[in-house]
Amino acid sequence: MLTRRDFLQVTAATAALLGTGVNIARAASNQAITQDDLLKFNSVGQVTLLNFTDIHAQLMPLYFREPSVNLGVGEVYGLPPHLTGKEFLKKFDLMAGTADAYAFSSVDFSHLAGEYGRIGGLAHMATLIKAIRAQREPNTLLIDCGDTWQGSYTSLATRGEDMVDAMNALGVDVMVPHWEFTYGAERVQELISKLNFPFLAGNVIDNQWQEKVFDSTAHFERGGVKVAVIGQAFPYTPVANPRYMIPDWSFGIRDEMVQASVDKARAEGAELVVLASHNGFDVDRKLASRVNGIDVILTGHTHDAIPGIIEVGNTLLVATGSHGKFLGRLDLDVQNGKVKNYNYKLMPIFSDVIKPDAEIQAVVDAIRAPHQKIIGEKLGTTESLLYRRGNFNGTFDDLICNAIIEERETQISLSPGFRWGASLIPGQDITMDDIYTQTAITYPNVYRSEMTGETIKLILEDVADNLFNPDPYYQQGGDMVRVGGMGYRIDIQKSIGSRISEMTLLSTGEAIDASKKYTVGGWASVNEGTEGPPIYDLLADHIRKKKVIDVQPNTNIKVVGA
């Protein structure tokens, strides 16, 4: 990991220059970090894998606070990515206050955001990709691990087509899907026909004939090495997202099918086998111990940004974060069908120090320009940090939950534990663009219904088990459902049915009664025919009325067993 040390030296110098708590000009504008620093890398071997994942249709630089709570249970307790804040910094030798600390952790986020600025932006990432290709064109593969077509106003308005155009322009070599499926089966097939590269999902079969729906493997030759990339879609798409949109397709982890694809690729002469996966990190960690012959797993879905490689047996696991914040570069020396040596760097896309690539910027601008009037509308301002990512309610979720309670006049509200959704720092305007970055889905209706206390508990228990089941194969990779108007206690070490207790209705301070009915509002129901206003309209109206938003971190959820 020479390159990371190099980078750290640069950023350590930055920290020394800045001192602590001193509000001076941005590190970026001081050139404390530069594009060249970000790109600095000791090339190794014949193959360069460039990887990003879970970009969630984010074309522009943004703020994204990594989680402060990301708990692991069972065998993964205390292992990356289940380390946050100072523990994380310690594990990866990152110094507080540095550019890396800002990019990879939640520590002192609002302050550091002011110093290091926005991260990401497709044109900025393109600059790095093109610079690396310029040196290693015949060696380089660019792999997108999915959740690419969903998450913005423009992706929703064009039903994913904006991202297809952008990824074609970027020259992606292969992708895998998850949220892509929320445009429905027919639209997915339409968009695949517009892609210049393979769309792989070896674990999707049709319900009737049990046959593969998509290709499972793509073959490349890079630097004289035969490379097979096997693709894995999110295994629980029809459970976590509406099944009615893809009624004929069945998913699942399907280890044995992955093994069969690996064996077939090896038999056909592949010297390097890469799994591009949307399984989620813990699932892939387990899969790596059960499937033989995978050299590299490029992980996705759980949005973990891990600065180093995690090795499981002979398999290298890569986790490149989300929202276009990072570009991963893994160089591999392949000898006799085995990885002999490698070097890895996860590059934060510090947009203020990277000159955006003109070609891709033009593509981005062309996508956004027709919608500028809508997405540019300023709805209000936030005085507090708004974020979603983390196992439990983030401040943006609380804003959404409050909006549902007020606008739909309910006692309790539920909001999905999606891991996508950018952050806004104190003092920032809230635009329509920002609303869609939190809510742009194809099943947005906000229902209003009555539920008994027992039902509400059942929902919480069910979602908690999707997050804290000790066997990752039984997890779905989302965070805990967000709850408004109600507090609760959760013991993450218990089993399903006994994790949740002390459910309290906040408006009265009374304990939730299992047999009593409560009014509940929520969005992102996976059931067909859900009625109610779209969440983005409801939230926008709410912020227009409030004008100034101030949401402090939620103190109504007691977490034990962590």
Added chain:
Amino acid sequence: MSNTNSQLVRMDRRTALKAAGAGFVALGFASTAHASPEAAAEALAKLSGGAAAATSDKITISLPEIAENGATVPVGITVDSPMTAASYVKQIHVFAEGNPSPETITFNLTPTGTADVNTRIRLSKTQNVLVAAVMNDGSVLTNKKEVKVTIGGCGG
């Protein structure tokens, strides 16, 4: 927003759960609590004539970890056996431990081909699916796998 504000509907628990985001498939409310691991164990004991059935990895059960639709869960079972007259699998029984009536299906096999069967079963809630293979010598092998039947939604 106001146009739909009054749309308060009374729902039974099942409907409410569906509305809750909840891809919620047959998460058994049929008061199955007193059903059935015991009933399954009893049926199994009958097969083996009371002798303890050995858990065996000769039985491979293909089931999803999380069911996409509890009403129709694909299950595949293979038993590693030569399937000759001298040594073969006579029957394969499938028990859904958590269903109100756990005895789901029985396959009768003859000593030919392979012991490889596929079907779809209905699972009322999260539970173990227990498979018992009765061999021609009367011995019984078992294996099981847990299938989660979940509300769904909220996946990020």
